[in-house]
Amino acid sequence: MTETATGKLPTVKRTLIIARKEFSDAVVSKRLWLLIAIFLLYYMAMVFSLSFSYSMMPEESRPTRITQVFMGASSSVSLIAPFLGIAFGYDAVSRERESGTLRVLLSRPVYREDVVNGKIISSIAVIGVTLFTTTFLTASATMFLHGITVDLDDFSRLTLFSMFSLMFAFTYFSISLFLSTFLNKSSHSLIASIAIWAFFTIIMPIVSMMIAFMMLGTPSFTSFNPESDYWKKYAELNYMTQVFSINYHHSRLTGPVLSKASKQDVLDPFKLFSQNPISLIALILYPIVFVMLSYIVFTRREEK
């Protein structure tokens, strides 16, 4: 057996070479900047419409100013985070397969796990940087314009919110990555990813609401009291029907993080986790399951 001029790289180094290349590709990609632009536009529209609707409310029932800012960030990030995940996952493997680069890549001394790991690391980095910077920049700018002073608790809330959103985006990334390893065409993977998003975001909440109304009857909106028996039962039913919805678990965790009743209201993360353990587990478990499935499918697949 003869030696070649090349050396044997450790797994970590191979993974990082792939991750670095993927990261550079992603940073200059049109899709990232398009999503950031959409996020900023949507965020501005949300802040404007929320301020308008809050101004119509009686002063005593208005949320605090900081909560208003948080709500703007929350609704924009909750919309954009899944798309960030999908944008970097849906063609992660299938595009390489379609363009013929996968065979060139796999003809090198790399394991398929290295390829998947490299793509995961770069995507977490890109999505993380995007979510953290956009969330912090937009929220800070809005608070500055409104003359709101920020304390450590506000900062912690934004950090925790960004972390949950990163996990949320990563869940969609892992689902799309799995579809990308499984399906031959990126277009099919994109359609399937968007269908899953639509199912969790649009169809499931409607179905859940319909089931609750069918079982509990139509609620009385004139005397809305979330502490009433009706709404407690509604919440229970909603939880049961949406227990598999990643969007639901994300909103269960981010909702309390971003609603600050007063300046004295300090977030206790441990209380939050102990009240919503299933949601936290879901945000951790979902991506693990889909990443594992991606490994299994990709490493066992015949790349003819």
Added chain:
Amino acid sequence: MSFVIECENLVKIFRSNPPVTALDNVSIRVPRGSVYGLFGPNGAGKSTLISVLMGLTLPTKGRARVLEYDVIRDSFEIRRRVGLLPEGFGFYDNMTALENLKYFGLLDGIPSERVKQRAEEVLEEVGLADRVNAKVSTFSRGMRQRLGIAQALLKNPEILIFDEPTVGIDPDGVMEFRSFIREVVKKGKTVFLSTHLLRDLGMVCTHTAMVRKGRVVAQGSMEELTQKMKSSRGYSYEIHLKPGDVERLLQEVRTLPGVVEVRVEGEGRVSVVGREDIGKELFRMLSRGQYSVEAMVSLKPEWEDLYRFYSEGGGL
């Protein structure tokens, strides 16, 4: 003679519905320093065999070793030592030729301080030195092909495997590719290539295997295959002479022992097929008979003839 690739009763069945047998008891041995051509029509199993050799697909049954490494257990080591130009390969179009090669070179294990130099060397070797910093999206098909060869050469491999390397390439490109292969072999490398275009690459191969429906129907050197075909089909000669002498020649040739077929191919052209090599007897007869002969040619079979002969079961 040492062999760099050895396959023994290799079987690959794809579990589709119905199952497809892509490789059916394939046994081949590729001598070191040879240019080994795998010939066969589309769907014959050539690319599957290459995938198995590179460890991209697992065989269903049988054994295969590349540079003494087992394709199932040691495919990583094989990929460190073998350069592949896959069929339907692609590059990152948004990157330059140099960036593409640096990326692949790093993955090949070339140290980062040497990878740029190595990439430039192979680009020069394939004639793309002036396109180093051009985006791959601006490359013609021929240039992409050269870049494909460059990426296979990066790791300075002992074996180069080319899967359908001349598909879509113009005749100049094919000629360049043939001379490139000759140069590579001079440097002591082994070339294993698959093609369905026998005419393009047949003349550069020292050894061949002919594949049909996943089975190797013949293998050996060009000479061995020709000899085998001749002894089975006969030895052909063509005689060019004055048209007025044709009738006399036909009558006389038929009397020669061992002649199995005599045919007029055109004006002043007669073909003679003998069971054995009747060249000497034919020559003597033409000298004695005072024919106005312009030429007597021993007909060597073309690659197409060989392929047709063996794929129709001639080798069995």
